[in-house]
Amino acid sequence: MSRYTGVTPEDLEIMLAAIGVGSVEELFDSIPAGVRLRRPIDLPPGQPEQAVYAELRRLAERNVSAEDEITFLGAGMYDHYVPAIVDMLMSRSEFLTPYTPYQPEISQGGLQVMFEYQTAISELTGLPVSNASVYEGPSAVGAAAYLAKLANKRPRVLVSRGVHPDSRATLETLAAGYGTTVQEIGLDDGITDLDALRDALADDVSAVIVQQPNFLGAVEDVAEVAAAAHEHGAQAICATDPLTLGVLEAPGNQGVDVCVGEGQSLGNRLDFGGPSFGFFAATTEHLRRMPGRIAGETTDVDGRRGFVLTLQTREQHIRREKATSNICTSQALNALGGVVYLSWLGRRGIVELAELMLQRTHYARETLAALDGVHKLHDRPVVREFALRLDAPVEKVLDRCAARGVNAGYPLARAYPEHPDGLLVAITEQRSRADIDRLGDVLGEAVAAERRAAGVTA
């Protein structure tokens, strides 16, 4: 017996008798001797709840979280405020503990949430159909390219270097499986090099993938990219940060065929990278090729409105090797957080929030670029994140800032060797002007100190 299992000695006796065996061990007789584990599992003994809590607290305290410093770190996940109702609803047993809704009659709650979520994602992206979630952002990019391959069977995808490095890496890994060649299109002054893209395009290109805003924070001209792709019959795929769609045109309105992205910024925690959710929206043409669950509206035998998992003939449990994807367990709870967040934000709120980020991002960029030894890496419009160049070693500058309680951002050199001096700074509604001014002070002093150390005179 443990705190989770309850076979009393009396239970055991009754149960063994009903089964007709003399011991529990006997039930494992079918395991051949040659593969039996002949010793206890080599793990520490179990612990009371309070001890486990204490241990997990100890570990938590060895991390510097967004609660412990003023952070401007983004690069794919962002420190947004998660409203209390999201936590409350995500922790309700009725949402937290059920399985995928295989029995729709007793799963209308979850199914309707999916339907509402799909509606919200469709509205955000400007595309008519959405699935109920995929794992997360980068793998969604890989899944989108697979959909393109299913659609047009072409062997090559073009991906902008402005797409998140993890997305590009994931795309490469997955494409190696389904047999698509990945070719990168470089950036020109912060955004996808349209000339290079046009040069690389041909009739064997399955899809063109661009990110909006791109990894350097720059707003791309998605319509141009989509038009170029379409000229060669390729699919236009856009990865996007959903919160920026409060001020940026919906990809669906710019000719994009598939829009995917990381949903973390919609009411999901940072959680050191997951779980969050990926979203996946497309044109109607692709509906029967979409990966993952899709909730659809229908009626019951009495004519009541209801919801079911629909178009399941796309899916692995029905179609097996002919399925359009292998995805099964996805991110339903996180997507619930997403649609609750979007409801909380609301039609006006998403614009207000995005506008606030836009203005503060502009302010931060100008404030920082005015510092000695700090320059804009590009001049493109930005919404919530921007890239700088420092006249000082970035990692050292970051350490100096961290020591003063400020996380100044992401060192671009980690993913972009061509920008060894690059720093990516992210803004959310949680970073006030005072925080930005503080970053300005701390960063300015750190750069100055490093330049002094390197013998540069300001």
Add this chain to the structure above:
Amino acid sequence: MSRYTGVTPEDLEIMLAAIGVGSVEELFDSIPAGVRLRRPIDLPPGQPEQAVYAELRRLAERNVSAEDEITFLGAGMYDHYVPAIVDMLMSRSEFLTPYTPYQPEISQGGLQVMFEYQTAISELTGLPVSNASVYEGPSAVGAAAYLAKLANKRPRVLVSRGVHPDSRATLETLAAGYGTTVQEIGLDDGITDLDALRDALADDVSAVIVQQPNFLGAVEDVAEVAAAAHEHGAQAICATDPLTLGVLEAPGNQGVDVCVGEGQSLGNRLDFGGPSFGFFAATTEHLRRMPGRIAGETTDVDGRRGFVLTLQTREQHIRREKATSNICTSQALNALGGVVYLSWLGRRGIVELAELMLQRTHYARETLAALDGVHKLHDRPVVREFALRLDAPVEKVLDRCAARGVNAGYPLARAYPEHPDGLLVAITEQRSRADIDRLGDVLGEAVAAERRAAGVTA
């Protein structure tokens, strides 16, 4: 409109038209001009959720909580581990948000919880009837004395000096209202002076009140106190710490008529002193005199088992000035926490937990009393808390310990001027032997340092 109110301009128009007024202000016309507030309320403007969260976090961080130090502070509230299921259940909307169950048909959940709670309290205290909660511990003592007065109309209560100082203070305040004289019975070597008690007892004594274990941590001979009270026809009232009843005899089995106490140690948070709950149990004789809600079992029109608030003719909403108490809103949610905690602890667990505290308390007492300049204040059996005497200024010693991350306990002088050198040390299952040893080190060094400062040579 705010985030909680939703009258749109269109709503407003429709609503005013339906009412037949031209403006909202008009609805306040019945307030005479002479008592109108003619300026805005003088409070800061409203804040977004994230700002309020930040402000409350700022305040929280200006407190040193039991999460921030190793604490041996008790004296009425204790840092026990609250299991996660208690939080989970207390935060379910269905328990958190309803009112007192005035409509039993849609309140069976809450009513059954009360019934189960009453059963658990009755089991713990060894008394046949319990109410569904009172505010908290000290006021429960005052309420118990009021019950005694209702029962026997006598004008005097005797209260042991071992009863919590807040309970004695509250008793005095309330007794001043209902016209009972309160007389204190001193302590003798840590426990209630039985001779003094017998001397003070007479046929005008309504009740005798004792605390188990008492404020100095000592185990009282409750049966003796009860017997003495009964000899004079007085009620025997015992205040107790429910967790100690895992090892201490139930007051009901020792002849006590009313047993009350602070329920915080049962799955409730410290919360800087509240909300928690008070429990109130008694002999059947007192059932119709009890304060507060009582859930009772019954059946519905179809014969189904069900629960209702019962014996409401005791209560203010029915009996008004003839009610046995004025209590209305009580502590239902906290009592839910209590019964969930007791279910979690279980029949064996409460004994194990109390035994663990008993043993660690003994170990701690012996460890500390072995330090130079530290002595036991009394030699009585103790369960979870004990009193020491220090050969050094207690408040200064406490400051020294606090600076090293240890809260060594409660300085008795605050409530017992006769023990200017007294220190009360509390143990819970969260204080391990290692913590106790650390307290030994820190306390020993603090006492030594203070003695050195005072010129004492060890």
Add this chain to the structure above:
Amino acid sequence: MTALEGGTTPQQRERATTIFEKGAAGRRAFVAPELDVPAVEGLIPEGLRRAQPPRLPEATEPEIVRHYVNLSKRNFDLDSGFYPLGSCTMKHNPRLHERVAALPGHARLHPLQDPRRSQGALELMYELQEALAEIAGLPHVSLQPSAGSHGELAGVLLTRAYHADRGEHRTKVLTPDSAHGTNPATVTMAGYEVVKVALDENGGVDVDDLRAKTDEDVACLMLTNPSTLGIFDPNIEEIARIVHGVGATLYYDGANLNAIMGYSRPGDMGFDIVHFNLHKTFTQPHGGGGPGAGPIAVSDRIEPFLPRPQVVRREPSAPNGTTASAGHDGGRRVVGGPPTFDLDEDRPKSIGKLRGFQGNYGVFVRTYAYIRSLGAEGLQDVSEVAVLNANYLLARLREKVGDRLPLAFGERCMHEFVLTGAPMKKELGIRTLDLAKRLLDHGMHPPTVYFPLVVDEALLVEPTETETRETLDAFADAIAQIVDEAAEDPEIARGAPYTTPVRRLDEAGAAKRPRVREQL
């Protein structure tokens, strides 16, 4: 639709079993920390040691969780539907408040922590005192009382202390007929005699009756304004004059404060003592019957008697412990560093303590968050929308069922209103109780019934400001539907509810043969 509409729901088919009937001997959820000290026998002498362990449940964690989760589903709650329970102010409970109250710096703070190490808590309490003082229009606040009725008791005891201090011994407290039961019950507990004051034809205090009953034996008049009839007493200034004329205090039962924020303040009406129900106006969740908190605000003359300790702010310039600036003190400028906060126990005239420690701090955290969230404008919006919603709902109901369920007094209301079901009873043969029970089948919580006592077949409706027009319309429709249905067949309402986990319960039987615990 038949009288047995709905038949037997799955919940109805289940027999209610308690946690004591679940589980099995030996099962457990708790795993004890290891005994890490030497085990010593005989630490408790035999006679004092418990002979038999309490027969608590024996169940695994999954069993316990499932038991209580399923019990929770047998409750109606505010997050699920409309809850217009008059006098209870069942407004939305923001979950932000639960989040901030759970921060370890608040939730795991020991009440006896040294004030120097609980500055955040004391600052919060001090600021809350200030805010409540401003809202009440009275300069001094004690946060200590645990609920409204506890605040009332504090208020009457303060009155006693105030008069005693002046060498006066008074014996009577006045309450109007419409008063909540806690008012007279409090008076008795505080050792006074209750004297009832009649209402006039508009539902206000009968000023003549009040004048007649107000003499030098009267210690206090307890009043709520707007009253439990939802009416703001137009004679409040005159009432205050009469009461103060004999040296008595005027006590404000703050249960109905939700109606007037930004429009009037008890202090400005002449009240000496006010209690707040933080679990009403300030949205502490009701928890199925608490916790709440009942802070009080008082005038200067009552201040010396306030319970101890008081939270005070000490200016940094003043040497510690010498000048404590309690209560409202105007300016907030800081000279020579930030102010500190402390607990002042040194109050020689204090009535003492009403409970342990400093009050229901967890509730204060929520209230503080609420006041910060809404701000001055938001609080005024609360009262405006509460009154607007009540009047709109009243208008809809008058339009639909005004003949069967007329308004008891007047034409309009403040934040709540009282209908009388007397015509409905007479004409349709169903009582207010039947209407209430039938509402349960509509998935709504009924209004308060049979209170206030002065109205026959009373129905006290308080929609609160957090409900939308759509919800109010749905409620009016449901009431109309029930009344229409009763006109056709009153038996349906008389037999209601049908779809609830249990149906009408035998309350008389429960009281006659009380079973108040599980027999094991």
Add this chain to the structure above:
Amino acid sequence: MTALEGGTTPQQRERATTIFEKGAAGRRAFVAPELDVPAVEGLIPEGLRRAQPPRLPEATEPEIVRHYVNLSKRNFDLDSGFYPLGSCTMKHNPRLHERVAALPGHARLHPLQDPRRSQGALELMYELQEALAEIAGLPHVSLQPSAGSHGELAGVLLTRAYHADRGEHRTKVLTPDSAHGTNPATVTMAGYEVVKVALDENGGVDVDDLRAKTDEDVACLMLTNPSTLGIFDPNIEEIARIVHGVGATLYYDGANLNAIMGYSRPGDMGFDIVHFNLHKTFTQPHGGGGPGAGPIAVSDRIEPFLPRPQVVRREPSAPNGTTASAGHDGGRRVVGGPPTFDLDEDRPKSIGKLRGFQGNYGVFVRTYAYIRSLGAEGLQDVSEVAVLNANYLLARLREKVGDRLPLAFGERCMHEFVLTGAPMKKELGIRTLDLAKRLLDHGMHPPTVYFPLVVDEALLVEPTETETRETLDAFADAIAQIVDEAAEDPEIARGAPYTTPVRRLDEAGAAKRPRVREQL
């Protein structure tokens, strides 16, 4: 009892309305922080700026809360009742895990935080890798995959990389007929051809068929053991020999690991790659369809190809960045200070990344807490009770309905078992689907139906270890009652359910005319 038993419940009477139908133009729950910087126009060129805002809901916080709370009540969940959904391991979800995962140090930790400032997270991941390696009996673990099927994909891509590294190009992957749909689907996505292996008469892999199909073109055999039939394959050693004989890898679908902890390990059976479903064996709540996590454990020969980054422990003696000791490394002694943890991106043969960042860390926190809670003994107890419960329930069902719902293969089972409803269908005229739907009226979640495909009218029952004997008995009784009822009147089951918020839904219609979003 009639076919319409239960009639119309209150929930059934309510039309489902979405959040997009609630609220009204202008309402809001969000209050924006003030714009504290100078407002600048034209920051986004016109063509790129959004012309029309997305038509998101406009509702107050109370409206949103009530909407979703009421939606939640239209879900069945594990905290409310028995959920014996075969292959899904619906065991109790301890709330401790939610508490610890929500600690800000975990929940608000940015995935790109410098490893020096995320040592707690990296230590946790490292220790979890170690624990999973021990449980799998395979030395190296990557936590990265997001779910079981993602782990499968990782596994097949690893196989591809492994063979490619050896200069081999293989084209086929074998899966038995009983395999879960994700296995063949994964194979296709990873660019291989699926070859099915037959089962023998005991439900195990047909060794002869396997031998016949295993050649040098075969890259991998994917297997779950015990299989989805709940049977431990007695020929596992022979199977491993055959597969390894041609240089193929053996992949273990870990969905059924809950059956064997402490008794056997995939690594010891000869598997090269294993995935774990942390949302099954390790009790991450399912969330109505995720999140989960699907870490993989692999043998030495696969290790070089694992995804990047890997979490590594660096011994303090070693100069930073020079010696990374990845994976299992035996001793834990510390020389010269505590070890540090790091992310190792420098893996030249790695298949790359499967997703962003380091995986579903929040799930790892829960799993880590679970493993620490239970320890070695507790994990073995899990499997023992899971198998005991399954066999007991099987025995009870055989006793009661063994003729109508016989066990598909063999006599006993591991942690789950498959019944066939074929005799019931033939004799009583109700299908497994009808039985399942009728169970809904009994307040229980049905077992998995129509899977595995190899069994006609399959019913796959997995009670898990956290259920009590009483619950198993109640389930057996309910099944027996439904079968008896069907013997009297099969129409009842065919029309079921009756008491659920909606009744049987038109799935065909939904697929024919898909409506996958609200029309606004």
